[in-house]
Amino acid sequence: MKYRSITYIICIFLVFIQPITRIAKAEDFDIPCIGESSNSGKKVGGFICLMGILGSPFSFGATTALCGGAMIVGAASDDQSKRCATKVKVFYATDRDYTSSHSPKEKYGINRSEMTYGTCDVNIPYKHDIGEIESPFWKQNEDPKKHFVLLNVDRKEKKIFFDELAARTRHLDNNDAFVFIHGYNSSFEDAAKRTAQIAYDLRFSGAPIFYSWHSKAEPEKYSADAESVRLTETNLKLFLKEIISKEDLDEIYVIAHSMGARALTRAFGELARENISGIQKVSEIILAAPDINVDIFREQIAPHFISSTHITLYASKNDKALELARRYNDSEPRLGDISEDYNEPYIFPGIESIDASLVDTTFFGHSYYGEKPVLQDICRLYRHNLRAHERVGKNGTLNEVKANGDKRYWRFKNMEELKGKICS
Numbered sequence: 001m002k003y004r005s006i007t008y009i010i011c012i013f014l015v016f017i018q019p020i021t022r023i024a025k026a027e028d029f030d031i032p033c034i035g036e037s038s039n040s041g042k043k044v045g046g047f048i049c050l051m052g053i054l055g056s057p058f059s060f061g062a063t064t065a066l067c068g069g070a071m072i073v074g075a076a077s078d079d080q081s082k083r084c085a086t087k088v089k090v091f092y093a094t095d096r097d098y099t100s101s102h103s104p105k106e107k108y109g110i111n112r113s114e115m116t117y118g119t120c121d122v123n124i125p126y127k128h129d130i131g132e133i134e135s136p137f138w139k140q141n142e143d144p145k146k147h148f149v150l151l152n153v154d155r156k157e158k159k160i161f162f163d164e165l166a167a168r169t170r171h172l173d174n175n176d177a178f179v180f181i182h183g184y185n186s187s188f189e190d191a192a193k194r195t196a197q198i199a200y201d202l203r204f205s206g207a208p209i210f211y212s213w214h215s216k217a218e219p220e221k222y223s224a225d226a227e228s229v230r231l232t233e234t235n236l237k238l239f240l241k242e243i244i245s246k247e248d249l250d251e252i253y254v255i256a257h258s259m260g261a262r263a264l265t266r267a268f269g270e271l272a273r274e275n276i277s278g279i280q281k282v283s284e285i286i287l288a289a290p291d292i293n294v295d296i297f298r299e300q301i302a303p304h305f306i307s308s309t310h311i312t313l314y315a316s317k318n319d320k321a322l323e324l325a326r327r328y329n330d331s332e333p334r335l336g337d338i339s340e341d342y343n344e345p346y347i348f349p350g351i352e353s354i355d356a357s358l359v360d361t362t363f364f365g366h367s368y369y370g371e372k373p374v375l376q377d378i379c380r381l382y383r384h385n386l387r388a389h390e391r392v393g394k395n396g397t398l399n400e401v402k403a404n405g406d407k408r409y410w411r412f413k414n415m416e417e418l419k420g421k422i423c424s
Contacts, residue, residue, distance in 0.1 A: 085144050086124040087151065088196040091165055093117050094212040095235045096188055098155060105139075107153040108188040112214045112228065115235055117161035122196035123149040130201045131372035133193050148193045166248040168207045175250040176206035178382075179243065181236070183258025183366075184225045184291065184321075187217040194370060198255070201375050202382065209243070211236055213263060222328055229263050237267035244271070244278045251283045253382060257369060258321070261290035261335070265301045272308035279308055284381065287313045288369035289336035291325050294346055297335050306350035312381065312388070314369055315345035316356045321366035347407045352388040354398065355411040373397060373418050 097113035099106060104120070123144045125134050134147045142149050156164070169175040180198060182191040191212045199208035213232035216224050243252060256264035264285070271279055290313070292301070305311075317338035326334055338345055338357065345353040354377070359368045368374055377397040380386045388410045391398045397418060398410040412418070 085126050086128075086200065088122045088124060088200055088208070090120050090122060090192060090195045090199065091118075091161070091168075091207060091209040092120060092188075092192065092195075092212060093161075093209070093239045094188060094214075095232055096212060096214045104150045104153045105187075105189040107155075108212065110187075110214060110216045112231060115158075115239070116155055117158050118153060118155040119161075119164065120153050120192045120196075121151040122192055123147075123151050124196060124200050128200070131370055131375060133197050133370070148197065150189050150192050153188075153192075162242070162246065165207055165209075166246065169248045172205055174205045175248060176204075176253070177209055177243065177249050177251075178204060178206065178253040178255060179240070180208070180210040181254070181256040181260035181264050182210065182212060182215070183260045183289070184215060184222060184229075185217055185219050186212075186215045188212045190217070197370060198375070201370075201372075202379055204382075207249075211239060213260070215259075222325070225259060229259050233263045233266050236263050237270055240267055240282075241271060241276060244276065244281050249281060252281050253284045253286070254282060255286045255288060255369070255378075256290065257288045258336070258366065259291045261287045262292050265290075265292065265297065265305050268308070269301050269305040273304045282309045284310045284312065286369070286378065287311065287335065288374075289314060289316065289319055289322060289366055290334070291322060292335040293329065294333045294335050294337075298348070302348055306348065310387075311351045313345060313351050313353045314356045314374060315353065316359070316365055316368060317343075318357050318365040319368075320364045342404050344401070344403050345409050347403055347409055353409040354388065355401070355409060358412045358414050373412055373415070376418070377412070 093115060094108055094117075095112055095115050096108040097111040098116055099109050101107055125144065125146050125148070127146065128134060136142055136147055144151075165177075169177070178198070180191065180195045182194065186194075191210045195208050195210040198204070213236070214228045215221075216228070240254075243249065254264060254268070265287070268282070268285065290297075313335070315336045315338055319336060322334045322336050326332065326337065333339070333346075335346060338355065345355050347353050356368050356374060359371050359373050377391060380391050380397065388398060389400060390396075392400050392410070397412060399413055401409055401411050403409050
């Protein structure tokens with residue numbers, strides 16, 4: 001009762017005494033895509049205060065912006081984000097070991113353990129640039145006004161996790177989720193921040209989820225990570241199976257990066273082979289710079305993997321991390337490479353292969369999937385269900401290229417052509 005009384009007093013203050021205070025929820029906004037702004041926020045303070053008094057778990061998984069006396073739950077508009085630091089809640093599942101550390105960034109370690117679940121809050125700075133994860137040179141200098149910060153990690157019992165995930169989607173018109181699976185040399189903190197960045201930059205109004213396998217998060221531990229990602233396949237398969245089985249979710253998008261694509265393709269391939277109920281909910285799988293042996297993919301994975309959903313492959317000839325991976329693996333070509341024989345991405349029936357070599361990236365060129373041009377492309381895919389051949393033309397992000405024989409693939413336009421392109 002004490003909590004309810006305090007909530008009631010605060011609500012009276014917000015609704016009647018402080019008219020400039022605005023509380024809104026995700027569905028009260030015409031959620032914009034990249035580069036758009038929204039002016040359709042509604043004053044619904046009294047409604048949310050009533051929900052608070054009644055004890056409703058309203059804002060599970062929501063994005064919250066705090067600034068100027070206004071609390072906005074949902075995706076903040078561009079104007080709001082210029083002056084607001086934003087908190088994004090993401091869901092997670094992991095087979096990393098849970099530590100006793102009080103620091104959120106050290107809550108999970110590098111060793112394999114039983115599966116655990118929970119949510120994280122990630123701070124996004126108010127001067128955030130689309131496609132960036134703003135970070136200081138020294139981690140101890142993190143500033144929420146300027147940088148992405150992992151604010152907290154809340155481990156939950158499995159049932160509570162799925163109950164909260166269901167509650168999150170029930171409060172939205174969009175009952176979708178995306179699952180992000182990170183690559184090699186990634187920590188739990190890295191995965192949480194990347195998931196929040198993708199959700200925020202895409203203005204994703206569903207439930208953002210990441211699966212974090214026990215990467216050692218050190219560049220020199222490539223072979224250890226290769227073993228770790230192999231060991232995580234069963235856990236990932238079971239997690240995907242549970243996500244797919246949830247009636248509250250309509251569509252599921254999966255983004256797998258680098259070495260994480262190894263676990264995803266094998267796990268999902270097994271689910272497809274078993275023809276599990278609801279597998280059609282997985283409406284898109286995005287393989288971003290996948291570190292997978294091309295021949296193994298062609299012969300062992302593709303036959304079961306390709307027929308069950310739409311698949312998009314992003315590859316680049318400027319990916320120095322995959323170049324090193326190829327050398328480490330006896331010069332065996334990687335799926336995220338550009339073919340040396342034909343100077344084009346690897347092409348398979350049922351996969352839309354996209355050459356991202358023209359995307360402006362960092363020196364290693366391995367994380368371009370989080371860059372603005374690629375996010376623009378994913379936005380068109382997700383928001384409007386546009387296939388690659390529909391994302392070309394004057395207002396598109398891609399050009400179609402005739403490949404060897406009667407095949408085709410797509411290539412990003414150059415950076416100058418992409419300036420000003422927005423997903424509307």
